[in-house]
Amino acid sequence: MATRHFLTLMDASPEELSNLIQRAITIKNALKVEGPTYTPFPNHTMAMIFEKSSTRTRVSFETAMAHFGGHALFLSPRDTQLGRGEPIGDTARVLSEMVDIVMIRTFSHAGLEAYASASSVPVINALTDDYHPCQLLADVMTWTELRGSVRGKTAVWIGDGNNMCHSWINAARQFDFRLRICCPEGYEPRQDILAAAGDRVTILRDPAEAVSGADLVTTDVWASMGQEEEQAKREAAFAGFQVTEALLDRAQDDALFLHCLPAHRGEEISETLLDDPRAVVWQEAGNRLHAQKALIEFLLLGQVDD
Structure with missing residues (x-):
């Protein structure tokens, strides 16, 4: 059987993804009742390669492997041969001989694909x-x-593509x-990714219009x-795209707000938005653990099977 990787959501079928979500909910509920007693991977090891900083990703993957009876190794370019120029494929082949699964948080998606193509163990894109x-x-x-099946619902993305x-x-x-994407001109998502979605995704410029009647609103x-030097330029471009409580009021009464975190209060969101009951970002962050399990x-x- 060919090694399965998870580099984008397109690496699994819709049915597999739906099953993953339900399985994650089952795992979460069992953990609440029984504690971390389900340990299917004793003596298994995950290599975690980080070229970008992380809080939620590192803690959730490391905790997941601990709960599963396994172990996670933190690797960074500063203390591995990747940082000294070892070819990606060579590192992938070496780690495939030593660990059971690899998680990578990096800059270049092409580099991640090159790693996965040389790996004989599963590779997960952690960003x-x-x-x-x-x-x-x-x-x-x-x-x-919180709301049941998302099929046929409307989500709104406000911000950078x-x-x-x-x-x-x-x-x-x-x-x-x-999905409605609301962004300033010049900050659209990649055209090929957008085109592949067809009429399921639309681009809008007015946040008030975008969130009207929506079931979910999210931003970043x-x-x-890696874009810190563009901060001032981006603040000017995105003026008027802040998500506030008043903006959420234009969505459905039971609309939810998500944010992948970390959030910059007073920039992409209002100072108090995360205190609003419609903001479920702490549950969202915690669910990284269960979904990744x-x-x-x-x-x-x-x-x-559940």
Whole structure:
């Protein structure tokens, strides 16, 4: 059987993704009742390669492997041969001989693909400049927990057409919901990713119009990791795109607000938005653990029935 990787949401079928979400909810509920007693991977090791900083990603993956009876190794370019120029493929082949699964947070998506092509163990994309699929598993899980099936619903992305936006586009395709993207001119998502979604995704310029009647609203920081030098330029471009309580009032009465975090209060969101009951970002963040557990289980064992 060919090694399964998870580099984007398109690496699993819609049915597999739906099962992953339900499995994550089952794992979460069992953990609340029984504690971390389900340990399907004793003596298994995950290599975690970080070229970008992280809080939620590192803690959630490391905790997931500990709960599963396994172990996670933190690797950075500063203390591995990757930082001294070892070819990506060579590192992939070496680690394939030593660990059971690899998680990578990096800049270049092409580099991640090159690593996966040389790896004989599953590789998980924990964020690249182009995609952040693990975050979307947690986001859709949270939406599903609180509001049921997301099929046919309407989500709104307000902000930069970045890696998170790209993964929201893929999520709309895979989970069959509508997505409105509201961004300033010049900050649209990649055209090829947008085109692949067809009429399921639309581009708007007015946040008030975009959120009207929506079921879910989400955003991200205006300057992502690696774009800090553009902060002032982006603040000017995104003026008027801040998500506030008043803006959410234009959505459905039971609309939810998500943010992948960390959030910059007073920039992409109002100072008090995360205190609003419609903001479910702490549950969303916590669900990274459970969604990624389901993903690890899927990649190492195949589909597990609830």
